[in-house]
Amino acid sequence: MSSNGFHIPLEKIEEARERIAPYTRRTPMLPPPLVHRDIPQRLHLKLENLQVSGSFKARGVFNTLLQLDPEQRSRGAVTASGGNHGLALAYAASRLGMPATVYLPARASEDRVARIARYGARVIKHGDAWDDANAKALEHAANENLAYVPAFDGASVVEGQGTLGLEMIDDLPEIDCVLIAVGGGGLIAGVSAAIRQKKPDVTIIGVEPVGASSMHKSITAGHRVGMQQVRTIADTLSPKSVSDLTYGVTSQYCDRVHLIDDRQMVQAMRWLWAECNQLVEPAGAAVIAALLDGGLDIGKYTAPTAIICGGNAAAESVFTAYQQAADMLSGIN
Amino acid sequence: MSSNGFHIPLEKIEEARERIAPYTRRTPMLPPPLVHRDIPQRLHLKLENLQVSGSFKARGVFNTLLQLDPEQRSRGAVTASGGNHGLALAYAASRLGMPATVYLPARASEDRVARIARYGARVIKHGDAWDDANAKALEHAANENLAYVPAFDGASVVEGQGTLGLEMIDDLPEIDCVLIAVGGGGLIAGVSAAIRQKKPDVTIIGVEPVGASSMHKSITAGHRVGMQQVRTIADTLSPKSVSDLTYGVTSQYCDRVHLIDDRQMVQAMRWLWAECNQLVEPAGAAVIAALLDGGLDIGKYTAPTAIICGGNAAAESVFTAYQQAADMLSGIN
Numbered sequence: 081m082s083s084n085g086f087h088i089p090l091e092k093i094e095e096a097r098e099r100i101a102p103y104t105r106r107t108p109m110l111p112p113p114l115v116h117r118d119i120p121q122r123l124h125l126k127l128e129n130l131q132v133s134g135s136f137k138a139r140g141v142f143n144t145l146l147q148l149d150p151e152q153r154s155r156g157a158v159t160a161s162g163g164n165h166g167l168a169l170a171y172a173a174s175r176l177g178m179p180a181t182v183y184l185p186a187r188a189s190e191d192r193v194a195r196i197a198r199y200g201a202r203v204i205k206h207g208d209a210w211d212d213a214n215a216k217a218l219e220h221a222a223n224e225n226l227a228y229v230p231a232f233d234g235a236s237v238v239e240g241q242g243t244l245g246l247e248m249i250d251d252l253p254e255i256d257c258v259l260i261a262v263g264g265g266g267l268i269a270g271v272s273a274a275i276r277q278k279k280p281d282v283t284i285i286g287v288e289p290v291g292a293s294s295m296h297k298s299i300t301a302g303h304r305v306g307m308q309q310v311r312t313i314a315d316t317l318s319p320k321s322v323s324d325l326t327y328g329v330t331s332q333y334c335d336r337v338h339l340i341d342d343r344q345m346v347q348a349m350r351w352l353w354a355e356c357n358q359l360v361e362p363a364g365a366a367v368i369a370a371l372l373d374g375g376l377d378i379g380k381y382t383a384p385t386a387i388i389c390g391g392n393a394a395a396e397s398v399f400t401a402y403q404q405a406a407d408m409l410s411g412i413n
Numbered sequence: 414m415s416s417n418g419f420h421i422p423l424e425k426i427e428e429a430r431e432r433i434a435p436y437t438r439r440t441p442m443l444p445p446p447l448v449h450r451d452i453p454q455r456l457h458l459k460l461e462n463l464q465v466s467g468s469f470k471a472r473g474v475f476n477t478l479l480q481l482d483p484e485q486r487s488r489g490a491v492t493a494s495g496g497n498h499g500l501a502l503a504y505a506a507s508r509l510g511m512p513a514t515v516y517l518p519a520r521a522s523e524d525r526v527a528r529i530a531r532y533g534a535r536v537i538k539h540g541d542a543w544d545d546a547n548a549k550a551l552e553h554a555a556n557e558n559l560a561y562v563p564a565f566d567g568a569s570v571v572e573g574q575g576t577l578g579l580e581m582i583d584d585l586p587e588i589d590c591v592l593i594a595v596g597g598g599g600l601i602a603g604v605s606a607a608i609r610q611k612k613p614d615v616t617i618i619g620v621e622p623v624g625a626s627s628m629h630k631s632i633t634a635g636h637r638v639g640m641q642q643v644r645t646i647a648d649t650l651s652p653k654s655v656s657d658l659t660y661g662v663t664s665q666y667c668d669r670v671h672l673i674d675d676r677q678m679v680q681a682m683r684w685l686w687a688e689c690n691q692l693v694e695p696a697g698a699a700v701i702a703a704l705l706d707g708g709l710d711i712g713k714y715t716a717p718t719a720i721i722c723g724g725n726a727a728a729e730s731v732f733t734a735y736q737q738a739a740d741m742l743s744g745i746n
Contacts, residue, residue, distance in 0.1 A: 357724030391690035406675035
């Protein structure tokens with residue numbers, strides 16, 4: 081048990097790993113060599129953008145839904161999401177044959193809405209920020225007695241995300257530093273709890289957008305601090321505040337939180353595309369953004385690993401352009 | 414030795430594998446489960462779009478350049494390419510510290526030109542089709558006594574591509590069917606030679622655009638047949654003709670060639686994005702296009718594998734849109 085009362089036991093993460101295994105992917109580490117020469121050649125990339133539903137969120141969602149009793153399952157589940165958590169819930173509910181409702185902030189991109197709707201979930205847009213949509217989702221769940229699946233503020237969700245940490249130790253037993261993007265803090269809480277309970281000497285570095293930096297502010301202040309307003313293109317990293325749980329766990333294990341800005345994330349998206357043809361959303365590139373232009377120095381580690389946490393970029397423009405080219409060519413055939 | 418005189422010995426492919434290992438990636442198979450339910454759930458995807466330089470072409474190029482003598486290396490190499498082979502040559506030459514010149518057809522996309530130039534290669538646009546650019550590259554190489562690296566019509570290139578076949582057998586020893594896109598035929602010649610010499614019962618299926626179907630026509634006719642004109646959005650699958658070598662080897666091992674059209678390739682690009690967040694070029698999605706809408710039936714195989722051969726899609730529109738969003742948000746910060 082930890083000093084501040086928040087604890088994610090290793091056994092729970094190990095149970096989660098077994099529970100979700102039939103439904104999720106053991107994602108690959110990018111095999112060497114690196115093409116770029118501008119970052120340490122020992123860097124490993126855990127390509128979690130290849131996870132089902134396109135992000136690590138599927139881990140926590142499956143771990144939660146698979147623990148519902150049959151009656152709860154048949155009634156269905158509700159959540160609120162900046163995008164990836166909602167997509168994971170929609171996919172998992174479809175896979176398990178459950179109804180699902182996803183609340184999104186009004187500004188959520190059409191690309192995300194379409195992806196969620198494709199899995200048969202009901203999508204409701206509400207409010208300006210994730211926090212507004214989440215309040216409505218909680219109300220909906222209470223009124224209709226449905227299971228509410230938290231985006232990050234729940235032990236079963238954090239334990240599910242922690243399975244990624246166990247996998248990384250198996251992938252790379254000599255791992256000595258992990259870079260993890262921070263939104264609501266579910267990923268860093270779960271992964272750092274998993275890794276540090278098995279390998280206490282691994283350095284854990286969080287990476288957070290400067291315009292949505294609740295974890296950085298909280299760790300600096302020594303208590304949870306929210307923001308009045310968030311401003312970043314990384315819509316999946318933008319709740320106004322981390323939770324007591326995610327802050328409480330992360331503050332025990334995380335060595336530091338490094339801040340990045342939106343332009344660095346776009347530069348890092350281009351870097352990943354040139355490195356290994358992975359098109360990812362801004363949040364998925366955040367850990368790379370921290371390393372470019374000499375921002376964060378990881379030169380002293382022998383097996384540092386960056387988690388590419390999500391890939392759901394708005395890519396429709398690419399398909400539309402190829403579709404037009406195909407239509408044009410076939411029209412003159 | 415084969416009946417028609419063309420043969421790629423297994424030992425040569427094994428030597429190539431050892432030779433190129435420090436410079437190329439052992440690319441991952443997509444881990445289960447599949448998200449889609451519209452194709453056989455036993456299908457494996459070999460994600461060769463994660464190869465250095467974004468396609469399988471790096472294998473053949475490294476295998477060729479690494480066999481040049483020091484004097485040839487210092488003079489440099491020349492090639493002609495629809496895109497991916499040129500990119501592979503530019504990357505490999507940069508990695509090995511050699512000068513490189515790449516001829517491209519005039520209609521090559523700016524995206525491809527920029528990628529090749531980024532590795533320091535000289536880019537020259539010439540002619541309407543790959544074949545025109547190639548004639549010029551051969552002339553250049555002869556005049557200046559430079560090493561010419563064929564895009565597909567050379568034993569060292571085919572042997573290099575064959576290393577992908579050896580890897581797939583190691584990845585999945587029970588493999589019993591392989592789907593391979595066909596352009597100039599270097600990939601299918603190398604992979605089918607590798608696999609069938611080790612596992613004679615594996616079914617080899619080529620997939621070719623109907624608008625650039627030289628291999629299909631050749632196998633049907635029983636001798637090499639070129640096309641007057643090619644028409645497909647899959648610019649990396651569009652030479653006017655396969656070569657005597659690639660036809661000669663492929664005709665011994667390939668069970669059938671399945672034809673697909675451009676619209677099916679775009680549909681398959683969307684499928685791959687939804688399945689595992691892999692954005693690939695039309696050629697990389699060709700093998701999936703063959704399976705959608707019940708086109709090609711692989712239901713009888715227990716471990717069928719599709720090679721996702723290249724990922725170099727024109728993705729600039731995505732980065733530009735995110736860049737604009739970042740600029741806008743930071744401007745009002």
